Amino acid sequence: MCLAIPVRIEALIDAERALADIGGVRKEINIALVDDLSVGDYVILHVGYALNKLDPEEAARTLALFEELGQLQEAYDEAQAGEGGA
Amino acid sequence: MCLAIPVRIEALIDAERALADIGGVRKEINIALVDDLSVGDYVILHVGYALNKLDPEEAARTLALFEELGQLQEAYDEAQAGEGGA
Amino acid sequence: MSRLNIAKGRVEMVHGSGGRAMAELIEQLFAQAFDNEWLAQGNDQAQFTLPPGRVVMATDSHVVSPLFFPGGDIGALSVHGTINDVAMSGAKPCYLSAGFILEEGFPLADLKRIVDSMAAASKEAGVPIVTGDTKVVERGKGDGVFISTTGIGVVPEGLQLSGDQAKPGDAILLSGSIGDHGVTILSLRESLGFEADIRSDSQALHSLVAAMVECVPEIRCMRDPTRGGLANTLNEMAQQSGVGMQLMESRIPVREPVRAACEFLGLDPLYVANEGKLIAICPQERAEELLAAMRAHPQGQDAAIIGNVVEDSYHFVQMETVFGGSRMVDWLNGEQLPRIC
Amino acid sequence: MSRLNIAKGRVEMVHGSGGRAMAELIEQLFAQAFDNEWLAQGNDQAQFTLPPGRVVMATDSHVVSPLFFPGGDIGALSVHGTINDVAMSGAKPCYLSAGFILEEGFPLADLKRIVDSMAAASKEAGVPIVTGDTKVVERGKGDGVFISTTGIGVVPEGLQLSGDQAKPGDAILLSGSIGDHGVTILSLRESLGFEADIRSDSQALHSLVAAMVECVPEIRCMRDPTRGGLANTLNEMAQQSGVGMQLMESRIPVREPVRAACEFLGLDPLYVANEGKLIAICPQERAEELLAAMRAHPQGQDAAIIGNVVEDSYHFVQMETVFGGSRMVDWLNGEQLPRIC
Amino acid sequence: MKYVDEFRDGEKARALAEQIRKEADPARRYHLMEFCGGHTHAIFRYGIPGLLPENVRLIHGPGCPVCVLPIGRLDMAIALARRPEVILCTYGDMLRVPGSGRESLMKVRAEGTDVRMLYSPADALKIAQQNPDKEVVFFAIGFETTTPPTALVIDQAAKLGLKNFSVFCNHVLTPAAMHAILNTPEADSGALELDGFIGPAHVSTVIGSAPYEPFPQQYKRPVVIAGFEPLDVLQAILMLIRQLNDGRCEVENEFIRAVSREGNLKAQAAVSRVLELRASFEWRGLGAIPESALQIRSEYAEFDAEKRFGVEQLHGRENKACECPSILRGVKNPRDCVLFGDPCTPDNPLGSCMVSSEGACAAYYSYGRFSEGRIPAEELRA
Amino acid sequence: MKYVDEFRDGEKARALAEQIRKEADPARRYHLMEFCGGHTHAIFRYGIPGLLPENVRLIHGPGCPVCVLPIGRLDMAIALARRPEVILCTYGDMLRVPGSGRESLMKVRAEGTDVRMLYSPADALKIAQQNPDKEVVFFAIGFETTTPPTALVIDQAAKLGLKNFSVFCNHVLTPAAMHAILNTPEADSGALELDGFIGPAHVSTVIGSAPYEPFPQQYKRPVVIAGFEPLDVLQAILMLIRQLNDGRCEVENEFIRAVSREGNLKAQAAVSRVLELRASFEWRGLGAIPESALQIRSEYAEFDAEKRFGVEQLHGRENKACECPSILRGVKNPRDCVLFGDPCTPDNPLGSCMVSSEGACAAYYSYGRFSEGRIPAEELRA
Numbered sequence A, B: 001m002c003l004a005i006p007v008r009i010e011a012l013i014d015a016e017r018a019l020a021d022i023g024g025v026r027k028e029i030n031i032a033l034v035d036d037l038s039v040g041d042y043v044i045l046h047v048g049y050a051l052n053k054l055d056p057e058e059a060a061r062t063l064a065l066f067e068e069l070g071q072l073q074e075a076y077d078e079a080q081a082g083e084g085g086a
Numbered sequence C, D: 001m002s003r004l005n006i007a008k009g010r011v012e013m014v015h016g017s018g019g020r021a022m023a024e025l026i027e028q029l030f031a032q033a034f035d036n037e038w039l040a041q042g043n044d045q046a047q048f049t050l051p052p053g054r055v056v057m058a059t060d061s062h063v064v065s066p067l068f069f070p071g072g073d074i075g076a077l078s079v080h081g082t083i084n085d086v087a088m089s090g091a092k093p094c095y096l097s098a099g100f101i102l103e104e105g106f107p108l109a110d111l112k113r114i115v116d117s118m119a120a121a122s123k124e125a126g127v128p129i130v131t132g133d134t135k136v137v138e139r140g141k142g143d144g145v146f147i148s149t150t151g152i153g154v155v156p157e158g159l160q161l162s163g164d165q166a167k168p169g170d171a172i173l174l175s176g177s178i179g180d181h182g183v184t185i186l187s188l189r190e191s192l193g194f195e196a197d198i199r200s201d202s203q204a205l206h207s208l209v210a211a212m213v214e215c216v217p218e219i220r221c222m223r224d225p226t227r228g229g230l231a232n233t234l235n236e237m238a239q240q241s242g243v244g245m246q247l248m249e250s251r252i253p254v255r256e257p258v259r260a261a262c263e264f265l266g267l268d269p270l271y272v273a274n275e276g277k278l279i280a281i282c283p284q285e286r287a288e289e290l291l292a293a294m295r296a297h298p299q300g301q302d303a304a305i306i307g308n309v310v311e312d313s314y315h316f317v318q319m320e321t322v323f324g325g326s327r328m329v330d331w332l333n334g335e336q337l338p339r340i341c
Numbered sequence E, F: 001m002k003y004v005d006e007f008r009d010g011e012k013a014r015a016l017a018e019q020i021r022k023e024a025d026p027a028r029r030y031h032l033m034e035f036c037g038g039h040t041h042a043i044f045r046y047g048i049p050g051l052l053p054e055n056v057r058l059i060h061g062p063g064c065p066v067c068v069l070p071i072g073r074l075d076m077a078i079a080l081a082r083r084p085e086v087i088l089c090t091y092g093d094m095l096r097v098p099g100s101g102r103e104s105l106m107k108v109r110a111e112g113t114d115v116r117m118l119y120s121p122a123d124a125l126k127i128a129q130q131n132p133d134k135e136v137v138f139f140a141i142g143f144e145t146t147t148p149p150t151a152l153v154i155d156q157a158a159k160l161g162l163k164n165f166s167v168f169c170n171h172v173l174t175p176a177a178m179h180a181i182l183n184t185p186e187a188d189s190g191a192l193e194l195d196g197f198i199g200p201a202h203v204s205t206v207i208g209s210a211p212y213e214p215f216p217q218q219y220k221r222p223v224v225i226a227g228f229e230p231l232d233v234l235q236a237i238l239m240l241i242r243q244l245n246d247g248r249c250e251v252e253n254e255f256i257r258a259v260s261r262e263g264n265l266k267a268q269a270a271v272s273r274v275l276e277l278r279a280s281f282e283w284r285g286l287g288a289i290p291e292s293a294l295q296i297r298s299e300y301a302e303f304d305a306e307k308r309f310g311v312e313q314l315h316g317r318e319n320k321a322c323e324c325p326s327i328l329r330g331v332k333n334p335r336d337c338v339l340f341g342d343p344c345t346p347d348n349p350l351g352s353c354m355v356s357s358e359g360a361c362a363a364y365y366s367y368g369r370f371s372e373g374r375i376p377a378e379e380l381r382a
């Protein structure tokens, strides 16, 4: 029910409508619930309506967190491998 | 367009409706246009409405006329055959 | 698997989805009724061996309305109609396929009645339904049930029947009375509101055909006079063979209520559909023998020689009327009866 | 015969009457497009000889909406769909029949487009449409055009493919990306209002099949994952063979816009229909060879080994997700997409 | 079927035919017009022309309501059918009649308009009751046979207080058309060869025989009213030949089993309660004829589709090469038309006479096409 | 797909899973409730349970609007659909939910009522405009994610002056349900094993993170708001484990890329312009909860289907053996239900949790049925 996906704003049509894209799928969406949209912004799309803007910096921060863990993991794996190989 | 057939009144339903039969095909018909119908009467049926009663005596007279011609014909044929055979 | 509620359930879109609900419908309704080794394999195709000989393939889509009628229903009709098309080549029908297009909302109980009737018709005829398909369309995009059947058969050695084989001098035979199916369907049209003791003649004719070709293998061609009736079917054959035909109206059997209903509706019984009758054309000198063979079969008791093939560059079908006059019997113009088969 | 006004005319009830108007439609539209010796005979059945071997028969009724879509239309689909069902047995498809159910009012120009597309598909595949049938239903009792096709083919010596032949240890192969057909159809649904560069994968697979069985005649079974998609088709085969299956999600090709559209609609591409893909199951030791044969064929360039058959008394299909977790891949529940084939 | 089968007896037909051959004077020709399409149909279906001597010629009259309806009226019906709120109901005969631009009700139905075929006008009332949010229009056509049921239906709609029912009235009158035929330029110039009328069967059961009495008096043409069965037709031909041979000129009644002098008074009363004479009505082939048709009385104006929808009077384009007008006036034969058979056929009719099976062109085409090339019935016997 | 694919990376998932295994204290158990059906679905679709150590248990919460709608409200929708003038529009998820007597909107649609599936509530307006002679009712359900579009649509209907459009409003509130879960008898008795919440993703984009702040304070349960992608879920699990290990109890936000503390103020304003708190609303499994749902303000009363049609409040019959109520309260697992799998399946759902793919029973059935018998993923590799 709460199915929603991030889509990229391709073009602003009017105050209420924009053209959005996800992975090559294009669709006209309603943007009345979100202020100050620009082309290139990502929004969360739900039942045809943009619910909110995605913050690219925060997204990058979250991903960096995973990255860190991945590096931790790699280090750990290497350590383990080193031990095993010893 | 003026397709109409003689049907036999099988039962009177009310002042406007009767059950009619032709050759084993039964149908409810409208009899509002014809007065004094009884079971056993024949009427001419057109687009679901009885148009008129058939007069059995006049029908018999017409048929008798054909019969007569038939007999004339037979006599004629015989005469011809007699001649031919001679 | 859950049990279908056949008594009260209806066809839903999900029954055509390809998923579990469809599998249930197929298993609990179709496979159970048709019950044979080929369907049981559960493949998207049936495999079998055929006796040697020329193979025959025929297909018909059935869209009759109403679906149930005295003497049959769309299920039995869809089996008979295709078996007959196969049989008219002289072939022994061997296998059938069936494709169903169901309308959302159609009662499962009615579907079961139809499928059971198909199964009974197929069993009686000895021609199993070995593969099939089921689709569901939204309410208002179909009409209850449409059934497309395809039949395969094999022509015995030495037969070569085709609609283009009629030759001037040949005799034209008819296996029984005409118009019963079409008039039965019409009698159920609410708007016509008539009643008559008429039943569809829907039946599979392959055993009659087998008896006929055994007796007279020289039969030129056979055809079942379905849509368009006797008149149109004869015109088709006249056209194909490049000949004319001459009929005797007095020899063409029409049952009394069929004749009466036709009078009453302004129809000509020659153009009314049949589903269990056949026309055969054979050399004149074998006609009486063939007639005897037909009359000896329960499906040909009322068979008659109804006319001759003649030379005619116009390929007209003509008829001496009961009245002693002569008339053309043209192709069916316009529609006679919609949705009869 | 008068000329049909194909540019501006529409299907009328009279075109299904069995009379002259129907004969004109058949002659000027169907016979002209399909143009072959069997149809030209004008009989209610086609006669032909088959090469020796087991005969295969398959049927499908096609009810796709919309009728035209990028990559195909109902006409081509009805040819491909049935050829594929025949071919999945390893057979060479030989002949097709076609039954049309037309809705009153359907534009003749659209009908011609569909019939021409069928003819082209049939010619390209080398499988002629040798017999057929046409019915017309009243406006509001159909949906433009429904086409039921039945195919006949012959299995070459030595092949014995069936959905019940999969054995634990076998490899599962897929001929290419999934979901293209179903997502294409969805993209045309006005209510969804999305656009994507997607085309249906509708195609006849018998030449791919021929290359495959020639290379690896030990193939256990093949099936085309149409309605219900890859997931449901694998469940069917698992059930039939009494085995389990284990898939690797990362090995299953899904094109980007298909994946995006599925995300966007809350669909799982595993359940979306295909019309030009096949699943093959073969002994593990022949899998790489079979994969190479598939990849060498233009229709199998993206082929992949997507998993294995395993022992499993539950007959479950399971999958290691791209994420490294494990999940069941169940039968399709409910309907995924209505009217796609 | 009583009163049907007896009148189709082949033996008696041969006797009658023989008698006609005996009595017809070889020195003269008999041009007899069957006014009614019903007769035309029976004549062809039973092969009557083949039973008649060469000098007895049947001319097919304008008595087919489908054939005489001008294209403009059909175009008006099509315009009504195209109104989104309208369900147009009519008899099956009308559905395939070509209007302007070769449109027909069947074709506009295929386009999606709601056009329904009726077997009885009473069904139009039912449809109106079942579709309260629609306007049900009954496209009524026909001669005096068909008029009384229409009148009853309008009256019943009034009694039921139906608010969504109306009638597009095209009922026409037989005697007016007979007068018109005898008043064409061809009739005046003598190009119309017409010695007598086979008078209507079912029309006469309603109007009686009296309305034909002016024809012998005014135009010196005898009239024999005849039933629609083939023996009736043969008998009427014989009766006409006898009148002509005897120099008599009367109204005779062969159809005595159903037709009286005064007709069905109850039906006549029903008609005049609801309908009244139109000042003038256009006939195909005959042009505008004064007082030749009926319209709905102002008391029933709300049921008059022409008033209710303010239907614009249309005057359709006829196919110029179509000879229907001359055929309907009795001065040409279908085979005189260059379009007959190619391209004009019952499946592709270019004129109204090719549509109804009672039309002369359709009857010629379907029952007796190229009759000169027809194989004689004698050869039929194997 | 940007912002999607990065959050489904298998490598990172394995790293996160390893980290969880490392940090989870083997001496204790972690009972974490994902409130949202969207999380439940992601968890099963990506096979997350198989990545977690034995002592980290996920409990499936009531955050599926389909699952928590009481049967009576569905029966009311069915009653609306059955009105001949009504076209009932709703999201696809609702069509197969069983009401009383195992009816569903799909089944009554098969009977011939006009029930349509929507992808966007805006389409309901279009349907209303295209069917001026019909009453179009939008059967609106959903949490705070789905509510703003409904509010906009009602507002737009008012602006367009639509006279044939109304909404059957069933919008419910997430925080109220979370409170209710922590106030059940089981929660009070300690039978509810629940150590922390994975907080809603899309709901929170609208309402923000502030509404969750009472939970740590009042009930001593930490909340971590998480996106619906599988890495988001794993990360949130790790964050909850850390809070629990550290003895912290806070609202944390993993979904910082879309959720702020205050949420989408514009959307909130749109909702409060059109909708207002209901005094009380019945939840399946949780009973009547005060101020847990929204209704249409009296200014928009004409668009309120309940008022417009005087819909009678129904209280449907639940299947007594169905454990949905307990499952929705987090105290039972689908496999505790005797009906699970036989006869209750997604094609033959006996309870609401088996319908929506976000329902716990459906997820267990379709993605993890008999998970004890499931073949371990390791064996997959050939």
Ligand code: SF4
Binding pocket: E319, E321, E322, E323, E324, E327, E334, E337, E338, E339, E340, E341, E344, E345, E349, E350, E351, E352, E353, E354, E361
């Ligand atoms: S043949 Fe056709 S075009 Fe010629 S007169 Fe007759 S109806 Fe008119």
Ligand code: SF4
Binding pocket: F319, F321, F322, F323, F324, F327, F334, F337, F338, F339, F340, F341, F344, F345, F349, F350, F351, F352, F353, F354, F355, F361
């Ligand atoms: S399995 Fe079915 S009956 Fe049992 S709790 Fe789940 S939904 Fe209810």
Ligand SMILES: [Mg+2]
Binding pocket: C058, C059, C060, C085, D044, D045, D132, D133
């Ligand atoms: Mg056929």
Ligand SMILES: [Mg+2]
Binding pocket: C060, C081, C082, C084, C085, C226
């Ligand atoms: Mg047939």
Ligand SMILES: [Mg+2]
Binding pocket: C084, C085, C223, C224, C225, C226, D044
């Ligand atoms: Mg046939």
Ligand SMILES: [Mg+2]
Binding pocket: C132, C133, C134, D059, D060, D061
């Ligand atoms: Mg199939």
Ligand SMILES: [Mg+2]
Binding pocket: C044, C045, C132, C133, D058, D059, D060, D085
């Ligand atoms: Mg198939």
Ligand SMILES: [Mg+2]
Binding pocket: D060, D081, D082, D084, D085, D226
């Ligand atoms: Mg197929």
Ligand SMILES: [Mg+2]
Binding pocket: C044, D084, D085, D223, D224, D225, D226
């Ligand atoms: Mg298949």
Ligand SMILES: [Mg+2]
Binding pocket: C059, C060, C061, D044, D132, D133, D134
């Ligand atoms: Mg056929």
Ligand SMILES: [Mg+2]
Binding pocket: E080, E081, E082, E083, E084, E085, E086, E087, E088, E113, E114
């Ligand atoms: Mg209309």
Ligand SMILES: [Mg+2]
Binding pocket: F080, F081, F082, F083, F084, F085, F086, F087, F088, F113, F114
């Ligand atoms: Mg309704």
